[in-house]
Amino acid sequence: MIIIENIKTLHNHLFTIKKDSKTIGFVPTMGALHKGHISLILKAKVENNISVCSIFVNPTQFNNVSDLEKYPKTLEADIIKLKKADCDFLFLPSVEEMYPKNEVNLYYNLGLIETTLEGKYRPGHFQGVCIIVDKLLAIVMPTTLYLGRKDYQQCMVINKMMQDKPYNINLCICDTVREEDGLAMSSRNMRLDEIERQRALRIIESLQMIECNLKIGSLELLKKSSVIFLEQNNYKVDYVEIADAETLELQTTWDGKRKLVALVAAYLNDVRLIDNIIL
Numbered sequence: 001m002i003i004i005e006n007i008k009t010l011h012n013h014l015f016t017i018k019k020d021s022k023t024i025g026f027v028p029t030m031g032a033l034h035k036g037h038i039s040l041i042l043k044a045k046v047e048n049n050i051s052v053c054s055i056f057v058n059p060t061q062f063n064n065v066s067d068l069e070k071y072p073k074t075l076e077a078d079i080i081k082l083k084k085a086d087c088d089f090l091f092l093p094s095v096e097e098m099y100p101k102n103e104v105n106l107y108y109n110l111g112l113i114e115t116t117l118e119g120k121y122r123p124g125h126f127q128g129v130c131i132i133v134d135k136l137l138a139i140v141m142p143t144t145l146y147l148g149r150k151d152y153q154q155c156m157v158i159n160k161m162m163q164d165k166p167y168n169i170n171l172c173i174c175d176t177v178r179e180e181d182g183l184a185m186s187s188r189n190m191r192l193d194e195i196e197r198q199r200a201l202r203i204i205e206s207l208q209m210i211e212c213n214l215k216i217g218s219l220e221l222l223k224k225s226s227v228i229f230l231e232q233n234n235y236k237v238d239y240v241e242i243a244d245a246e247t248l249e250l251q252t253t254w255d256g257k258r259k260l261v262a263l264v265a266a267y268l269n270d271v272r273l274i275d276n277i278i279l
């Protein structure tokens with residue numbers, strides 16, 4: 001695996017590769033890698049000639065300074081995992097490299113998907129996500145971008161950002177990888193102690209409660225029951241919502257036909273966990 005910190009150097013390497021009509025699969029991450037990330041790398045490898053992973057903890061997508069400071073950093077272990085997965089390139093830029101002084105950030109017109117759900121509780125988050133992913137795509141110019149469904153809204157936001165740009169990049173959205181007991185893998189899980197780790201299962205259970213009890217008609221009681229369930233288990237709930245799986249418009253009733261997604265975000269002490277399931 002070739003590790004590159006400089007934009008120009010990576011660009012030069014990939015330019016030569018593309019000249020030979022080779023395909024590139026790209027997986028952007030913030031590090032603290034787990035099997036969810038590695039599943040994306042492996043898919044990028046299987047489907048392309050070359051795989052590129054980036055690790056960059058992007059400051060513009062954190063609306064909370066302490067969340068940024070506490071974000072786990074495990075670079076040595078990450079490099080070992082990527083080498084084991086046989087990843088071809090690791091892009092490891094500095095903040096100065098990605099955000100040169102005096103550069104004005106672009107603004108992305110994202111519509112409803114920017115301000116609902118995660119956007120409501122993390123103002124500015126998706127602008128930050130678009131700024132960094134746009135920059136990374138312009139550098140890597142992959143054939144296909146690989147994202148995890150674990151961050152459902154992020155997939156929709158990046159899809160919209162890409163559609164509004166003259167990119168010719170495929171988007172591959174990959175299934176959420178879970179621990180054996182059902183907890184969605186997340187870098188933030190590293191911050192859970194033993195008791196919190198057990199209690200973290202209530203997140204997927206709150207979604208499964210919705211899945212099991214979904215009926216035509218009002219969805220209000222379903223959502224409320226999951227909120228109460230989480231609160232009874234010492235969570236501070238940002239939201240439990242049921243939305244149209246295509247548009248992310250929040251739903252209050254169900255006609256039995258519309259494709260839905262249930263999404264949750266809640267704090268277990270100071271660790272914020274998110275998850276979703278398609279219903």
Ligand code: AMP
Binds near residue numbers: 031149185186
């Ligand atoms: P992150 O490092 O959290 O920014 O995630 C980098 C990429 O990995 C994003 O596209 C995530 O959606 C994806 N990802 C994170 N956790 C998982 C998971 N448990 N399963 C599949 N993909 C994931």
